[in-house]
Amino acid sequence: MNLIDKLATWEDQISPGISACVGCNVELTLRTCMKVMGPNTIFAIPPGCMGGVGVVGWDKKSGAKTPVFFPLLDNVASMLAGIKLHYEHIGRDVNVVAFAGDGATVDAGMQCLSGAAERGDKIIYICYDNEGYMNTGYQRSGSTTKGAWTSTTPVNHSGQGGKRQNKKDFPLIMAMHDIPYMATMNPAYIPDMVRKLEKAKEIKTGLVYLHVYNPCVTGWGFQSDFSIEVSRLAVESNFAPLYEVENGKFKMSVEIRNPKPVKEFLSRFKKFSHLTDEDIQELQEWTDFKINRLKHLCTL
Amino acid sequence: MARQLMKGNEAVAEAAVRAGLHAYFGYPITPQTELLEYLSRRMPELGRAFVQAESEVAAINMVYGAACTGSRVMTSSSSPGFSLMMEGVSYMAATEIPVVMINVMRGGPGLGNISPSQADYNQSVHGGGHGDYRQIVLTPGSVQESVDLTVLAFDLAEKYRINTVILSDGSIGQMMEPCELPEMQPLRGVSTEPWAITATMGQREHRMLSSIYLKVSDEEKTNIRILNRWRQIEANEVRFKEYYLDDADFAIIGFGSAGRVALTAVRQARAEGIKVGLLRPITVAPFPVQQVAELSKRVQGILVTEMNGGQMLDDVLRIVKGNCPVEFFARLGGVVPFPDEILSEIHRIAKGPLSVDVDPRSAWLDRMAAIVN
Numbered sequence: 001m002n003l004i005d006k007l008a009t010w011e012d013q014i015s016p017g018i019s020a021c022v023g024c025n026v027e028l029t030l031r032t033c034m035k036v037m038g039p040n041t042i043f044a045i046p047p048g049c050m051g052g053v054g055v056v057g058w059d060k061k062s063g064a065k066t067p068v069f070f071p072l073l074d075n076v077a078s079m080l081a082g083i084k085l086h087y088e089h090i091g092r093d094v095n096v097v098a099f100a101g102d103g104a105t106v107d108a109g110m111q112c113l114s115g116a117a118e119r120g121d122k123i124i125y126i127c128y129d130n131e132g133y134m135n136t137g138y139q140r141s142g143s144t145t146k147g148a149w150t151s152t153t154p155v156n157h158s159g160q161g162g163k164r165q166n167k168k169d170f171p172l173i174m175a176m177h178d179i180p181y182m183a184t185m186n187p188a189y190i191p192d193m194v195r196k197l198e199k200a201k202e203i204k205t206g207l208v209y210l211h212v213y214n215p216c217v218t219g220w221g222f223q224s225d226f227s228i229e230v231s232r233l234a235v236e237s238n239f240a241p242l243y244e245v246e247n248g249k250f251k252m253s254v255e256i257r258n259p260k261p262v263k264e265f266l267s268r269f270k271k272f273s274h275l276t277d278e279d280i281q282e283l284q285e286w287t288d289f290k291i292n293r294l295k296h297l298c299t300l
Numbered sequence: 301m302a303r304q305l306m307k308g309n310e311a312v313a314e315a316a317v318r319a320g321l322h323a324y325f326g327y328p329i330t331p332q333t334e335l336l337e338y339l340s341r342r343m344p345e346l347g348r349a350f351v352q353a354e355s356e357v358a359a360i361n362m363v364y365g366a367a368c369t370g371s372r373v374m375t376s377s378s379s380p381g382f383s384l385m386m387e388g389v390s391y392m393a394a395t396e397i398p399v400v401m402i403n404v405m406r407g408g409p410g411l412g413n414i415s416p417s418q419a420d421y422n423q424s425v426h427g428g429g430h431g432d433y434r435q436i437v438l439t440p441g442s443v444q445e446s447v448d449l450t451v452l453a454f455d456l457a458e459k460y461r462i463n464t465v466i467l468s469d470g471s472i473g474q475m476m477e478p479c480e481l482p483e484m485q486p487l488r489g490v491s492t493e494p495w496a497i498t499a500t501m502g503q504r505e506h507r508m509l510s511s512i513y514l515k516v517s518d519e520e521k522t523n524i525r526i527l528n529r530w531r532q533i534e535a536n537e538v539r540f541k542e543y544y545l546d547d548a549d550f551a552i553i554g555f556g557s558a559g560r561v562a563l564t565a566v567r568q569a570r571a572e573g574i575k576v577g578l579l580r581p582i583t584v585a586p587f588p589v590q591q592v593a594e595l596s597k598r599v600q601g602i603l604v605t606e607m608n609g610g611q612m613l614d615d616v617l618r619i620v621k622g623n624c625p626v627e628f629f630a631r632l633g634g635v636v637p638f639p640d641e642i643l644s645e646i647h648r649i650a651k652g653p654l655s656v657d658v659d660p661r662s663a664w665l666d667r668m669a670a671i672v673n
Contacts, residue, residue, distance in 0.1 A: 072411065139328040
């Protein structure tokens with residue numbers, strides 16, 4: 001079956017009528033992920049956009065069609081570890097999946113996720129990285145790009161301010177836990193996403209970590225009809241490369257032969273509109289350094 | 301200074317700045333986030349420290365570290381975030397350092413919701429963290445009172461080297477009201493307190509702050525010192541407001557938002573000729589024990605009203621000791637009572653009969669069955 005047929009055949013595990021922003025590419029990501037995971041799935045969504053929009057089923061009319069838990073920012077992986085143990089005990093093979101934002105993953109939830117990865121808890125952890133705490137109005141997170149305006153890294157009238165620290169390289173941090181499978185995904189590359197999710201479902205030897213880069217229409221400031229286009233630019237500029245790490249072996253999923261300047265990506269967002277040429281140059285060098293390191297890792 | 305229209309959370313933030321806040325540590329959570337956002341702009345503008353931590357656990361321990369230097373430090377959160385902070389809260393209490401914490405309470409338990417609640421009364425007043433400790437708990441009923449109590453909180457925290465909590469809620473944090481802000485206090489330099497850890501610079505003896513006393517007799521002494529200090533606080537720092545109590549036949553006791561709603565009901569009842577008054581504790585720790593005890597000897601009945609399941613009610617019952625009947629009315633889980641509801645409770649109580657033998661919580665739950673179902 002080809003991809004189109006698969007996506008047409010598989011049932012959408014999320015009901016219509018959830019209240020995500022117009023053009024939200026996290027909703028597309030969630031629907032795609034849960035379609036592949038299928039009905040034999042229990043998943044958890046901590047506080048964040050996808051919790052806020054009603055996927056957990058506030059009104060008992062909309063939301064997920066599979067059992068869904070609402071853990072906290074600091075305990076997603078722990079809660080799922082407990083759930084998985086029960087299903088292992090009764091001998092039922094079920095996909096136990098986290099769908100968590102970057103705040104719950106790279107900040108508050110890092111300790112318990114790291115513990116679950118090290119123990120080899122058999123859960124699939126998907127992080128939708130929109131670079132901040134969007135559900136409370138876009139505060140910075142450890143995953144926010146350097147220079148970005150957020151509601152807690154303000155920019156003054158003369159254009160000074162923004163976040164002062166670099167984004168945490170969380171996919172690499174998770175890969176370094178030597179888990180069986182780690183991959184990055186992007187809503188502009190659905191076939192790649194589906195392939196990785198199908199692979200993730202087959203892995204029974206430990207924790208799988210999937211990191212999705214999701215530019216946020218409302219928080220970052222861009223028109224909703226460019227939601228997929230700007231997501232693709234993140235890959236085409238090597239700003240958020242697509243790669244996977246299977247049993248310690250790094251492999252690029254999408255090779256970009258002639259990368260676009262990161263300026264082309266950054267200039268699409270209001271949150272970077274105050275950046276100077278020097279700031280952008282610094283982010284270009286940072287991007288170059290990271291892609292070169294990644295390519296080197298792929299040769300090992 | 302002119303009055304200005306401000307949101308509760310932002311007014312508290314500005315009040316803290318003007319009270320000489322050196323450093324703020326926080327983490328986003330509704331309905332408190334505006335406080336964090338406001339200080340992310342305001343503190344760097346003044347060359348002061350603002351840190352958004354990676355979790356509430358991190359935030360409270362940053363507060364712990366900074367407070368040991370004798371600086372004016374603060375954090376803020378809402379109910380679930382405060383639960384995460386409890387380890388640090390206990391450690392700070394044991395270390396006897398001044399700290400100000402703002403809890404903009406929301407509906408619980410668990411994840412609950414983001415609507416106003418008063419359900420963290422027990423957590424703040426009767427512990428929450430482990431071990432024997434007390435903390436001062438101030439309960440504002442308006443934006444202006446939030447401002448005034450924030451300034452007071454820093455002074456009390458330093459005077460007694462104690463955790464001081466402002467127990468606000470989602471309605472007071474989110475509402476906009478006119479308020480008058482205090483004058484800007486000059487920012488203090490390095491602390492001259494004899495206990496503050498500020499680096500010896502080779503000029504003086506080392507100082508030590510600790511929350512660990514492996515010799516049990518030392519731990520016992522520390523516990524007794526903390527309790528004796530609390531006795532002083534109980535003697536000197538009780539604060540409350542009284543409304544129409546002089547000739548009252550019945551009294552309502554309620555704090556914060558619930559107290560404010562009750563006041564509207566009391567005024568309506570007075571207009572109808574019912575002699576009812578209100579005692580609104582400002583400090584729920586230390587609790588106005590003497591005032592409640594005296595009140596219980598001269599009224600025909602007391603109505604406790606809260607936005608929780610009767611947490612303060614237990615304290616009131618302990619003080620009243622059967623002197624007069626105590627009744628209870630609450631909305632909870634994020635529901636705020638309407639003045640009408642409290643007014644009909646006043647009507648019910650004024651009509652009687654009342655008995656000291658009725659369990660007020662149980663009777664209220666029976667009445668609630670008709671409202672909730």
